[in-house]
Every structure is written in C-alpha cells, then in structure tokens.
Amino acid sequence: xxxxxxxxxxxxxxxxRMGVAARQVRTLLALLALSPGSPVPFDQLVEELWAGKQxxxxxxxxxxxxxxxxxxxxxxxxxxxxxxxxxxxxxxLLDVPADAVDAHLFRxxxxxxxxxxxxxxxxxxxxxxxxxxxxxxPALFDVSDGLxxxxxxxxxxxxxxxxxxxxxxxxxxxxxxxGVVSELKQLAAEYPERERFSEQLMVALYRNGRQTEALDVxxxxxxxxxSELGLEPGRAMRRLYQAxxxxxxxxx
Numbered sequence: 001x002x003x004x005x006x007x008x009x010x011x012x013x014x015x016x017r018m019g020v021a022a023r024q025v026r027t028l029l030a031l032l033a034l035s036p037g038s039p040v041p042f043d044q045l046v047e048e049l050w051a052g053k054q055x056x057x058x059x060x061x062x063x064x065x066x067x068x069x070x071x072x073x074x075x076x077x078x079x080x081x082x083x084x085x086x087x088x089x090x091x092x093l094l095d096v097p098a099d100a101v102d103a104h105l106f107r108x109x110x111x112x113x114x115x116x117x118x119x120x121x122x123x124x125x126x127x128x129x130x131x132x133x134x135x136x137x138p139a140l141f142d143v144s145d146g147l148x149x150x151x152x153x154x155x156x157x158x159x160x161x162x163x164x165x166x167x168x169x170x171x172x173x174x175x176x177x178x179g180v181v182s183e184l185k186q187l188a189a190e191y192p193e194r195e196r197f198s199e200q201l202m203v204a205l206y207r208n209g210r211q212t213e214a215l216d217v218x219x220x221x222x223x224x225x226x227s228e229l230g231l232e233p234g235r236a237m238r239r240l241y242q243a244x245x246x247x248x249x250x251x252x
Contacts, residue, residue, distance in 0.1 A: 001077050003033040003094075004102045006156070007136030009143060011076050018076055024049055024065050025072065027143040032085065032094035033101045034152055041091040048146035066092060102134045103156055109134075110163040117170045124170035128163055135160060165196045172200060177207040188217065192224040195237050202237075206244050206251055214244050 004010045004017075009026040011018045020026035031048050032040055046058045055061060070081025077084065086093045098104040113127030139156040140149050164187065171180050184201035191197055198221040205214040218233065218241045225231040233241075243251055 001073075001096065002100050002102060002105075003029065003036075003096065004134075004136070005030050005033055006102045006106060006134050006139050008141070011073070013076070016076075020072065022065075022068065023142075023144070025068050027146075028062075028065050028069050029094075030140055030143045031148070032092060033096075034103070034148070036094050036096050036098050036101050036104065039088045039091045039093045044148070045091060048148055049144060051144050051146050103139065106131045106134045106156075106163075107159060110159060110166070113163070113170070114166045117166050118173060121170040121173040125167060125174060128167040128170065131163055132160070132167065161191065161194065165194070165200070168197075168200050172203060172207075177204045180204050181208065188221070192221060193229060193231075195221065195225075195234055199237050199240050202240055202244060203251060211244060211247075215241065218244075 002012045004012055009020050009030050011020070020029060027049055028045065031045055034040075042059065042062065045062055046055065049062065049065070050058070066085060066087075070085050072081075073079070073084045074081035084095055086095050099108060109127050109131035113124045113131060116124035116127065138153070139160075140153045143149055168180050168184065181201070181204050184197060184204055187194075187197040188201050198217055202214040202217045205211075205217065218237065221237070222233050225233060240251075242248075
C-alpha cells in the first residue's frame with residue numbers, strides 16, 4: 001500500500017487507487033503520513049484537524065475519525081486497521097515504511113538523483129524523473145489549513161522545484177541541450193526569482209548557437225528582478241553572462 005499526498009490524498013496498491021472522501025479522515029491520514037512510523041501527539045492532531053476551532057470533546061472527535069480511518073484502511077488492505085494506525089501513549093502512529101508514503105519516496109529518489117547530477121547524469125535523470133512522476137498536483141491541497149500542512153506543503157513544493165532544476169542540470173551534463181530549451185523558457189518565465197532556471201536557459205541557448213538569445217535572457221531576467229523584486233542578478237548569473245560574451249570554452 002502507498003499513501004499519496006503529492007496531490008489529492010489517496011491510497012494506492014498495484015492497479016488500485018482509492019480517494020478519501022471525508023475531509024477529516026483524509027486530513028488525519030495525511031498528518032500521520034507526514035511522519036510514518038513515528039507517533040503524532042493528540043494535541044497536534046486536534047490542532048491540525050480543527051485548525052484552532054474550540055472543541056469541547058476534541059479527544060472523542062479525534063477517536064471517532066481514527067475509527068473511520070482504520071475501517072477505510074482495513075477495507076483497502078485486508079489488514080486489521082488497528083495494526084496500521086496504532087494507538088501509542090502520546091497519540092497515534094501510522095505503521096508503514098517511510099517509502100510507502102509518496103512524499104518520502106519522492107525525497108529519497110530526488111536526493112539520490114541530485115547526488116549524481118555531475119558524476120553520473122544518466123542515472124540522475126532516471127532517478128529524478130521517477131521522483132517527479134510521483135506528483136499528481138499541489139502537495140496536501142485537499143486537507144485542512146493547519147500550520148504544519150502549510151509548512152510541509154511549502155517544503156515539498158520547494159524540493160519539487162529544486163528537483164526540476166537538478167533534472168535539467170543532469171540533462172545539460174548529458175548533452176541534451178536542445179531538448180530542454182522549451183521547458184526552460186516556460187520555467188524561467190514562471191519562476192523569475194529562481195535564477196538557476198534562467199542560467200540553465202542561457203547555457204542551453206548558447207550551446208545551440210543562439211548566443212544573442214542567451215544574452216537577451218540575462219537582460220530580460222535583470223529587468224524582471226528589478227521591477228518585481230527590487231533585486232539584481234546574482235554573481236553566478238553575472239559570471240555566466242560574461243562567459244557567454246567571450247565564448248568561454250567552459251560552457252561547452
């Protein structure tokens with residue numbers, strides 16, 4: 001069984017996939033899945049489930065949702081629900097391996113891929129593409145709006161973007177310059193504050209004999225940074241601009 005939180009919260013196993021209709025139950029599942037194998041305290045579960053609302057019978061309400069989640073998991077896996085969601089002294093625990101949760105598997109694959117970008121780019125490409133295929137939409141978008149969820153969703157989204165940067169870096173290292181230009185144009189336009197996308201676009205264009213366009217990317221990025229964020233391009237982008245001007249062989 002895999003718990004999916006990189007998109008709508010769902011359960012998956014082989015060719016079967018099942019969504020979780022009840023908002024409180026899928027919120028509870030997502031909370032436990034963020035820390036598989038580790039207890040999540042009662043108070044934290046209550047706070048995230050009801051996002052600051054006053055609950056006179058919070059423990060009873062939490063327990064009722066745990067019962068519903070256990071029944072759901074039991075129906076999907078044919079395993080006893082109380083073996084999958086265990087009661088511990090301080091709270092509840094989702095008893096599954098970390099890589100049974102897509103967010104944890106994504107991080108594991110992305111980290112391995114990132115480590116191989118410059119040494120084994122072909123392996124990096126395979127690992128990073130596997131990691132990114134796990135995403136089905138914005139992380140944790142259909143759960144309650146608790147603080148922990150907001151923080152974790154932001155972290156996951158940031159890691160997703162850095163994985164895309166690393167994937168493109170691996171493709172550039174693997175000589176796939178022409179194939180990444182279109183994607184990089186879109187990413188550089190969508191995320192002007194992430195200079196690495198613009199830098200990668202400059203390199204890809206330059207390697208395809210499009211020096212003028214590569215230099216134009218720098219000037220366009222500089223204007224957007226100044227007008228939207230009040231910033232100047234960083235040192236790496238400025239150095240890349242100079243390298244393109246003088247046809248530095250290090251870019252090839």
